[in-house]
Amino acid sequence: MGELRGKRAVVTGAAGGIGTAIVSALQSEGVTVTGVDMRASDADHSIEGDLSDRAFCNGLPAQAVERMGGLDILVNNAGIITRGKITETTDEDYARTMAINVEAPFRLCRAAIPILERAGGGAIVNVASCWGMHPGPNHPLYVMSKAAVASLTQCLGMDHARQNIRVNGVCPNEVNTPMIRTGFATRGLGPDKAIDALNASVPLGRIAEPEDIADVIVFLASDKARYLCGALIEVNGGKPVQ
Numbered sequence: 001m002g003e004l005r006g007k008r009a010v011v012t013g014a015a016g017g018i019g020t021a022i023v024s025a026l027q028s029e030g031v032t033v034t035g036v037d038m039r040a041s042d043a044d045h046s047i048e049g050d051l052s053d054r055a056f057c058n059g060l061p062a063q064a065v066e067r068m069g070g071l072d073i074l075v076n077n078a079g080i081i082t083r084g085k086i087t088e089t090t091d092e093d094y095a096r097t098m099a100i101n102v103e104a105p106f107r108l109c110r111a112a113i114p115i116l117e118r119a120g121g122g123a124i125v126n127v128a129s130c131w132g133m134h135p136g137p138n139h140p141l142y143v144m145s146k147a148a149v150a151s152l153t154q155c156l157g158m159d160h161a162r163q164n165i166r167v168n169g170v171c172p173n174e175v176n177t178p179m180i181r182t183g184f185a186t187r188g189l190g191p192d193k194a195i196d197a198l199n200a201s202v203p204l205g206r207i208a209e210p211e212d213i214a215d216v217i218v219f220l221a222s223d224k225a226r227y228l229c230g231a232l233i234e235v236n237g238g239k240p241v242q
């Protein structure tokens with residue numbers, strides 16, 4: 001996707017499982033990447049901070065422009081999974097889940113859109129989840145936060161197409177990252193055995209690797225996706241939400 005060469009991207013959650021793969025996939029297309037996370041990432045520039053901090057989010061796109069000389073692509077990938085039925089969750093769980101999964105993408109999109117517009121356009125890719133489209137059991141906070149990201153993506157896809165800003169989303173099902181592995185550990189399951197069992201439940205024979213998601217994100221960020229606005233692509237190996 002050579003038309004990405006020379007572009008500049010911000011990727012949140014850049015040090016995580018999917019984020020690391022996004023950074024690497026964009027870099028291999030010649031994109032300069034600013035990675036945002038609580039810890040340093042393999043991106044060309046690392047900005048460390050907490051995305052639940054409103055002022056930090058509001059200022060990030062401008063900070064990235066200072067470092068890279070411009071901005072063409074924003075990938076809202078950072079997220080947390082809050083587990084448990086509603087009766088098992090606290091006010092703090094609600095506030096933190098919404099702050100990181102919903103409010104941060106909202107703030108970053110709001111701050112990035114005028115910058116992208118001034119540059120003649122750009123692409124935003126939001127990482128939602130299959131669970132944001134088809135709820136799964138026992139994770140109401142996570143599911144509603146991902147439904148909000150999916151809806152935000154569809155709204156912005158319509159509202160900003162005239163500014164040549166394409167906003168699209170990916171909706172992965174299970175991906176082999178720390179997010180899913182730590183969930184097994186907290187339920188007392190060995191992660192490797194649990195992954196084997198999950199693999200067998202996917203029609204393609206395995207859960208996703210981070211690269212399977214990153215490749216779709218690179219496509220959505222590129223000109224190959226030039227007529228997609230507000231699309232939500234389920235990347236699920238043929239497995240419905242169960």
Ligand SMILES: NC(=O)c1ccc[n+]([C@@H]2O[C@H](COP(=O)([O-])OP(=O)(O)OC[C@H]3O[C@@H](n4cnc5c(N)ncnc54)[C@H](O)[C@@H]3O)[C@@H](O)[C@H]2O)c1
Pocket residue numbers: 012013014015016017018019036037038039049050051052077078079080081100127128129130171172173174175176177178179180
């Ligand atoms: N792994 C899956 O099965 C799966 C499935 C569907 C969707 N997703 C989504 O994919 C995205 C990436 O998930 P992952 O599996 O790579 O998870 P991960 O836990 O490996 O990575 C998430 C990254 O986000 C960062 N992060 C979290 N809160 C932050 C904050 N407040 N400020 C700054 N950085 C913060 C973490 O430090 C981490 O590096 C998430 O939005 C997740 O909801 C994952």
